[in-house]
Amino acid sequence: MTNALSKWRGAVNGVLYTVQFHESLTRDLAADRAQMLLKQPLAGFTEEQQYDALREAVESGTELTQLIPEPHSEQDFRQFLVLLLEELDALRPWPEPAFRTLDVSGGTSSAS
Secondary structure, three states: OOHHHHHHHHHHHHHHHHHOOOOOOOHHHHHHHHHHHHHOOOOOOOHHHHHHHHHHHHHOOOOOOOOOOOOOOHHHHHHHHHHHHHHHHHOOOOOOOOOOOOOOOOOOOOOO
């Protein structure tokens, strides 16, 4: 699995996990999830990174719903991601987050 694929797979699975028990994947749900993603981005992503990852996923020909049990069809979920991206675009310019999670995995340790 390439790094780009694994990156968007994480974003897709993060969104899929939050909608898997909803009966319908509506524009209202997409609007709600867009607000959620801007208030609390997915772990390891900035707002722009998660947007780019979701866009790449939609544009890919790869099955998006294979890793998490999902009652919605692949086509319905892919269309939901399109709605989510539209809702994120409608909210631009995005507000500055109150805080940012820092990635410390690549840092050096000063402890001896």
